Amino acid sequence: MGERRYRSASGALVALRRRQHSASCRELAVRCPRLQLRSLSAVTSAVWLAAYGLFVLSENSMVLSAAIFITLFGLIIYLHFVKVDQESLLVIGSLGIQVTSSYASGRESTTFIEMGQVKDVVINEAIHMQKVIYYLCILLQDPGDPQGVSEVVPLFQSSKPRLDCLIEVYKSCQEILEQRKTAPQSSGIK
Amino acid sequence: MVLKVFFPSCCSSAESGILIGRWISEQNSAVILAVVHFPFIPVQVKQYLSEVQRVTKVSVSVLGSWSNSKQEKEESLSEFLEDLGTIFSHEPWIQISKEGDSKFWSCSTLQKQSNNPKEEEIILVYYDQRKVMLSHLHPPLATATSTDHKADDASKLSAVFDTVAKSKILFMTDRYDDGPIKLTHWQSDGVEASIIVELMKQASVPACMLLTFLLSLISGICRSRVLKFWPLSFLWSKLSTCEQLGHRLQHLQVISSNKKAQNQTQLMRKANIFVSLLIDVALGILLMSWLYRKNRIGHLADTLIPVADHVAEELQDLLQWLMGAPAGLKMNRALDQVLGRFFLYHIHLWISYIHLMSPFIEMILWYVGLSACLGLTVALCILSDIIALLTFHIYCFYVYGARLYCLKIYGLSSLWRLFRGKKWNVLRQRVDSCSYDLDQLRLLVVIVQGLIHLLVDLIDSLPLYSIILRLCRSYRLAAGVKFRVLEQQDGKPLRLLMQVNPLSYGSVIQTYRLPTYSCYPKDSWTSLCKKLFLGELIYPWKHKGEKQD
Numbered sequence: 001m002g003e004r005r006y007r008s009a010s011g012a013l014v015a016l017r018r019r020q021h022s023a024s025c026r027e028l029a030v031r032c033p034r035l036q037l038r039s040l041s042a043v044t045s046a047v048w049l050a051a052y053g054l055f056v057l058s059e060n061s062m063v064l065s066a067a068i069f070i071t072l073f074g075l076i077i078y079l080h081f082v083k084v085d086q087e088s089l090l091v092i093g094s095l096g097i098q099v100t101s102s103y104a105s106g107r108e109s110t111t112f113i114e115m116g117q118v119k120d121v122v123i124n125e126a127i128h129m130q131k132v133i134y135y136l137c138i139l140l141q142d143p144g145d146p147q148g149v150s151e152v153v154p155l156f157q158s159s160k161p162r163l164d165c166l167i168e169v170y171k172s173c174q175e176i177l178e179q180r181k182t183a184p185q186s187s188g189i190k
Numbered sequence: 191m192v193l194k195v196f197f198p199s200c201c202s203s204a205e206s207g208i209l210i211g212r213w214i215s216e217q218n219s220a221v222i223l224a225v226v227h228f229p230f231i232p233v234q235v236k237q238y239l240s241e242v243q244r245v246t247k248v249s250v251s252v253l254g255s256w257s258n259s260k261q262e263k264e265e266s267l268s269e270f271l272e273d274l275g276t277i278f279s280h281e282p283w284i285q286i287s288k289e290g291d292s293k294f295w296s297c298s299t300l301q302k303q304s305n306n307p308k309e310e311e312i313i314l315v316y317y318d319q320r321k322v323m324l325s326h327l328h329p330p331l332a333t334a335t336s337t338d339h340k341a342d343d344a345s346k347l348s349a350v351f352d353t354v355a356k357s358k359i360l361f362m363t364d365r366y367d368d369g370p371i372k373l374t375h376w377q378s379d380g381v382e383a384s385i386i387v388e389l390m391k392q393a394s395v396p397a398c399m400l401l402t403f404l405l406s407l408i409s410g411i412c413r414s415r416v417l418k419f420w421p422l423s424f425l426w427s428k429l430s431t432c433e434q435l436g437h438r439l440q441h442l443q444v445i446s447s448n449k450k451a452q453n454q455t456q457l458m459r460k461a462n463i464f465v466s467l468l469i470d471v472a473l474g475i476l477l478m479s480w481l482y483r484k485n486r487i488g489h490l491a492d493t494l495i496p497v498a499d500h501v502a503e504e505l506q507d508l509l510q511w512l513m514g515a516p517a518g519l520k521m522n523r524a525l526d527q528v529l530g531r532f533f534l535y536h537i538h539l540w541i542s543y544i545h546l547m548s549p550f551i552e553m554i555l556w557y558v559g560l561s562a563c564l565g566l567t568v569a570l571c572i573l574s575d576i577i578a579l580l581t582f583h584i585y586c587f588y589v590y591g592a593r594l595y596c597l598k599i600y601g602l603s604s605l606w607r608l609f610r611g612k613k614w615n616v617l618r619q620r621v622d623s624c625s626y627d628l629d630q631l632r633l634l635v636v637i638v639q640g641l642i643h644l645l646v647d648l649i650d651s652l653p654l655y656s657i658i659l660r661l662c663r664s665y666r667l668a669a670g671v672k673f674r675v676l677e678q679q680d681g682k683p684l685r686l687l688m689q690v691n692p693l694s695y696g697s698v699i700q701t702y703r704l705p706t707y708s709c710y711p712k713d714s715w716t717s718l719c720k721k722l723f724l725g726e727l728i729y730p731w732k733h734k735g736e737k738q739d
Contacts, residue, residue, distance in 0.1 A: 021675050021678050022311065022313075025675065092686070094218070100672075112670050
């Protein structure tokens with residue numbers, strides 16, 4: 001289906017890619033902006049300048065090697081645990097919804113929510129600092145109470161796309177979720 | 191509704207035959223367990239399946255047909271396969287066919303009593319049979335505690351995992367068996383077994399019996415009347431070494447019991463205790479081998495006496511300073527002299543005692559160090575007890591000072607209510623500065639003891655076997671599944687690959703942590719400081735479950 005560009009809540013460019021694998025299976029992936037070389041150089045230079053200043057004061061060369069070690073280690077930790085490259089949503093009608101976050105180091109963290117637990121997919125608004133931002137979330141069914149919601153799972157938390165992108169994702173998801181309402185003959189005892 | 195077919199990836203290259211598995215009608219999904227090859231006699235197949243059903247309590251039946259043709263599609267074969275649908279009646283009859291080496295299979299269903307002739311969509315989900323069979327699906331921790339958990343709302347995927355796990359007996363026949371039925375599944379090329387595991391299973395029974403016998407002897411000795419007299423029993427309950435040894439004895443009893451573990455949690459607990467004990471003893475022996483080299487015990491004994499002397503000298507200096515005019519404060523001379531002389535006499539007694547023991551210290555340390563072979567935790571507990579015994583006199587000072595300080599604080603607080611707003615009477619604060627300084631030393635000792643206890647608790651409660659399992663065989667501990675979409679082709683069913691999503695390390699530790707006997711949970715550090723300030727006594731050897739007075 002192709003890729004389109006949108007803006008995130010902070011103004012950076014994000015790209016939404018939609019793929020339709022079959023009539024009841026869709027994949028929606030939002031790609032976050034990459035790590036900028038200039039911010040990386042700025043942080044590294046700041047840390048090394050501070051370390052050099054300390055070295056001049058204390059005459060201890062361990063400070064310099066410690067600064068190099070900290071920079072390397074910090075960068076590895078940041079790429080492996082913090083920096084998200086792509087967040088995707090795979091909706092398989094009658095099986096469930098799979099939420100994947102791929103980090104910059106290649107690590108992927110996946111959660112699969114079965115269709116029986118999904119009550120609905122909605123767009124919510126939240127007040128964050130001085131802004132009002134919109135976010136997409138999955139409402140999970142409360143097993144005891146058919147009208148209740150047991151948990152809210154927010155999606156696209158690192159890329160934070162704006163409302164226009166979220167509306168596209170919402171429409172795609174709802175098309176598949178509606179299919180389960182039109183074919184209830186084997187939905188079992190709920 | 192969409193039809194979901196769970197197909198084992200090991201059967202992708204199997205010869206043509208019929209598919210057997212379980213049909214879950216509520217979810218409209220078929221879990222295929224194996225492929226039965228031609229030639230077979232339908233009556234024998236039905237007999238075999240009812241046998242399997244009786245043993246495993248899983249409703250295994252013939253679900254459809256599988257045709258793997260190397261050449262062009264053979265018309266006669268497809269008719270034959272359709273006719274099979276009449277012999278093994280199953281609604282719906284699933285037909286999967288693969289041509290040559292093509293990745294894209296065609297899958298269709300035959301519905302005899304279909305009220306809607308519409309073609310329903312089929313999703314083909316491949317799964318790794320061995321991993322799914324060995325994996326244990328952990329429910330999310332939030333739902334595990336819900337009490338009104340109905341069986342119908344159980345996770346759909348847990349039904350798939352259960353089916354494969356319970357059908358172990360189906361996978362026990364391989365192609366070298368001379369039976370009437372020829373199956374293809376993950377073990378059909380030869381049943382997996384390990385010589386080491388079999389040998390260990392054989393050896394474990396007599397080993398367990400021997401261990402149980404020894405443990406009953408030891409616990410009999412421990413329970414004997416001789417050790418129950420009051421001074422001794424008081425001592426045993428206060429020393430942390432005895433507590434730790436009792437704890438370990440209990441662990442050994444759990445491992446050496448003859449009953450097999452009933453469910454997953456019990457099995458993991460046993461395995462965790464076993465691995466933790468093993469590593470503990472290994473580290474203890476390592477520590478022992480390091481300690482007994484180069485006469486380190488002798489050096490330790492030699493430095494112990496001078497350190498005790500040094501501490502005593504510092505304390506004496508401190509008391510002399512306090513008995514005078516500390517920091518220019520004017521004190522109650524008589525009370526100062528009494529308390530100061532009392533404490534000085536204590537120190538004198540203590541130093542004489544240490545000097546009396548000095549020729550035997552090295553021998554005592556040597557023999558006590560031997561007990562490190564029981565485990566690193568025991569060695570750490572002994573260290574903690576030695577520190578407690580060596581600083582006992584400081585604890586006595588602390589008790590006297592704290593009691594007096596407590597009395598003063600009570601008096602002050604009752605007076606405060608009367609004299610609110612007036613100037614604070616400094617003269618009343620006489621002996622308390624002494625308590626503050628002793629408190630610092632006492633605080634240090636308590637912190638060191640607390641750290642050692644925390645370390646012991648950490649080693650005791652860490653589920654090492656679970657962590658190693660999560661590291662090496664991550665598919666055994668499953669938090670859920672993840673799906674990957676494979677290459678698609680128009681007109682063919684949707685192809686997905688189902689993989690096991692392993693549990694995160696935090697959840698592993700939370701689910702399988704072993705219970706401990708500690709009395710230092712995280713939030714008691716603040717209550718510790720509060721007690722110090724208010725003058726309530728701190729009992730460093732009080733354990734969870736004992737009455738606080």
